[in-house]
Amino acid sequence: MIDLDAAGIGEGISEVIVTTKSGAGAPNAAPIGLISQRTEAGDLILSVKLYRGSQTLANVLETGTLAANVTDDMMVFVTAAFEDLRAADFTDFKAVPVLKGANAWIVFAVTSKDERVEYVRLLLQPERIKINRKAVTAINRGRNAVLEAAIIATRIHRTEDEQTKAEMRKQVEQYKKLVMKCGGPREHAAMSMLEARCSGL
């Protein structure tokens, strides 16, 4: 029995860092929403919706496996979204790359896939779990604001429409105000990395 609650994964969408490896063994990390839905019969259905074009999707289709890394470190979210993490940030858990600094790792096998034009929805079966640390953190609006800004920033390049792009940049600026007010140094650093990446999109 795999206790996802113990790893901080509840029902709804949990933002995690998904780590994968290519067929050739190269590790990759990206922020992804892990979807957990309960059916009327009471079963938990776990899935991810991976947009086409990502390395994560290519790797998962090749290997049929992924790991969810539970962390609230916004520098990890922003770095994994826009740059590559260092090789030294990874270790192996059950032959799948995972992040050394994560609070918990859950390795999933892909059990089925639903192919759509823009994305592929993959159903997941948890296989192994490791809880490295039980983290107790209060809600921080600055941290949440970095996350929201990062989601917008990863979507800017998907639109061709300049007006929509300008609106998205404006939203990122709004979130920045919250990050500066409520975040700590880690959130401030993540926000400036994100802003630098956003200006080039």
Ligand SMILES: Cc1cc2nc3c(=O)[nH]c(=O)nc-3n(C[C@H](O)[C@H](O)[C@H](O)COP(=O)(O)O)c2cc1C
């Ligand atoms: C908080 C957050 C959640 C995200 N969730 C998803 C998701 O559920 N599915 C997806 O395809 N992309 C998602 N993204 C965007 C990917 O992380 C982004 O496209 C990333 O650059 C993919 O990296 P890769 O090419 O190394 O896989 C999310 C981004 C952020 C910041």
